Amino acid sequence: MDYRTVPTTCTYCGCGCNFFLEVLDGRIIGTIPSKSGPANQGKLCIKGWHVHQFVQSPERLTRPLLRKNGNLSEVSWDEALDYTASRLKEITSAHGSDSAGFFASAKLTNEENYLIQKFARAAVGTNNVDHCARL
Amino acid sequence: MTQNVKKKVKELLESGKIKGFLGLCQKNGHIGPHLFCDPDDLESMVLGDEERPGDSRYPLNKLLIHIARSYPDETFGVLVRGCDERGLKTLYTWNQLNPDKVIPVGVACPQELADACECLRPYPEEFVEGERAEERSSASVTKISGLDVKDRFTSWMKEFARCIKCYGCRDICPMCFCNECSLEAEELIHTGELPPEIPIFHLVRAVHMAGRCIDCGLCNEVCPADIPLRTLYKKVADIIDEEFNYRPGYSEGKSPLNILGSAAEE
Amino acid sequence: MGDCHYLYGNVATEKRVRFLKKLLAFSGIEEERLRCKWVSSAEASEFVEEMQDFTETLRALGPSPLKQAGAQRAA
Incomplete structure (x- = not known):
């Protein structure tokens, strides 16, 4: 028998709420908000309360999907990145930098969000950057 | 310690x-x-x-x-x-x-x-650590009971209106072990609205706490909107005690509202 | 009591109503708005009398606070 309560941070948004994940024999079975989390002080929103449900969900995407002949199929990261890079080049050289846009996410870290806007502005040359928390 | x-x-x-x-x-x-x-x-x-x-x-x-x-x-x-x-x-x-x-x-x-x-018994029957503190009665309940009926309604509605429907009160509750929850039944509780339909949402939960709530107060602590749920459930426990001489965790046996077993057949 | 088509249904109801009246009062809803009375299907006149009396009670109390809260929500 292996029962653990693992302290971690919520991935749902940028607030940084702390909670413990209840792990029984390797499976996550529950979420317990941390009383000493400075951001949440023992409280959570409805999304945070259900973090344990998405982690092991069979519907969760674990690999990149690429649409081929109208159907989404699993591909390797190399293939997905190569395809994205080549199409980005094609599109921006044909239609200009502002023909591309970048969507960041609240589920990324600050550093990753910084990098995506840097990539959009410095590498591609567009200010078309947005974020799901603004929707 | x-x-x-x-x-x-x-x-x-x-x-x-x-x-x-x-x-x-x-x-x-x-x-x-x-x-x-x-x-x-x-x-x-x-x-x-x-x-x-x-x-x-x-x-x-x-x-x-x-x-x-x-x-x-x-x-x-x-x-x-x-x-x-x-x-x-x-x-x-x-x-x-x-x-x-x-x-x-x-x-x-x-x-x-x-x-x-405001704990009625701040110690277990046997303990190895600490000293027995004095029992306290529910001043928070007395305060609300002292209000005029209209003011009581206004005051609860003001509290309930802050609810963000996080279900934290239910999720933290050691007495909430049901597989299906009335608070998720669409025919009872409308979905997709904030705050949830008040005061129904909170009163439905209060009804379900009757004969169950043991007054640990974790619901109050977990509420992001600081709704004084503990006060509401303290009153629920008081009513069950007054009417049926039963207080969960203090009295022996099953809740008087339990529909299965001898309690309902008496 | 106990003489119920649903076995102990009226026993359970009686308990719940006793509890609910007090919970309603504490939440700021007049407990007179909830009334429980046993009337068999053979007691038509008793039913009519009870309903008329209840209607008068409700009329005297005026509109329910819940109705006003609902109207505010819709607005």
């Missing part, structure tokens, strides 16, 4: 009477629930007092249900305050835990916590 608890747990683990002890520990800068299985690894054990007494309490009973469901034949120890012990007693009557498979290790709450909780 934890010496006696540690000693007791060490004895229980070494003698093999328990498979593990569900208590609290200090790790990674947080106080949180922890299952202690090694008698020589109890150093990090704490009682849940960080800045103020009892400010880091957790629903250990509820977590014990999760473990016991997977390991029904093992015996576990669990840290209990007065409220947790009332919770255990009530969970036994609802067949959620087996009293033969649970060994509580008690701590008495300090007066400061008993005052803050």
Whole structure:
């Protein structure tokens, strides 16, 4: 028998709420908000309360999907990145930098969000950057 | 402050009477629930007092249900305050835990916590740590009861209107063990609106706390909108006591509202 | 009591109503708005009398606070 309560941070948004994940024999079975989390002080929103449900969900995407002949199929990261890079080049050289846009996410870290806007502005040359928390 | 608890747990683990002890520990800068299985690894054990007494309490009973469901034949120890012990007693009557498979290790709450909780019994029947504090009655309930009926309505509606429907009160509640919850039944509670339909949402939960709520107050602590749920449920427990002479966790036997078994057939 | 088509249904109802009246009062809803009375299908006149009396009670109390709260929500 292996029962653990693992302290971690919520991935749902940028607030940084702390909670413990209840792990029984390797499976996550529950979420317990941390009383000493400075951001949440023992409280959570409805999304945070259900973090344990998405982690092991069979519907969760674990690999990149690429649409081929109208159907989404699993591909390797190399293939997905190569395809994205080549199409980005094609599109921006044909239609200009502002023909591309970048969507960041609240589920990324600050550093990753910084990098995506840097990539959009410095590498591609567009200010078309947005974020799901603004929707 | 934890010496006696540690000693007791060490004895229980070494003698093999328990498979593990569900208590609290200090790790990674947080106080949180922890299952202690090694008698020589109890150093990090704490009682849940960080800045103020009892400010880091957790629903250990509820977590014990999760473990016991997977390991029904093992015996576990669990840290209990007065409220947790009332919770255990009530969970036994609802067949959620087996009293033969649970060994509580008690701590008495300090007066400061008993005052803050307005606790009717801030100590378990047996405890190895702390001293018996004085019981407190519910001043918060008396205050609301003293208002005019219209003012009572206005005051509750003002509190309920802040609800963000996080379901935290239900999710933290050691007495909420149902597989299906009325608060998620679309025919009773409309979806997709904030705040949820008030006061119905909160009164439905209050009704379900009748004969169940053991006044641990975790719902109040977990509420992001600071709704005084504990006061509402304290009154619910008072009513059941007045009408049926039953108070969950204090009285013996099943809830008078239980529709199964002898209680309803009397 | 106990003489119910649903076995102990009226026993359970009686208990719940006793509890609910007090909970309503504490939440700021007049407990007179909830009334429980046993009337068999053979007691038409008793039913009519009870309903008329209840209607008068409700009329005297005026609109329910819940109705006003609902109207505010819709607005």
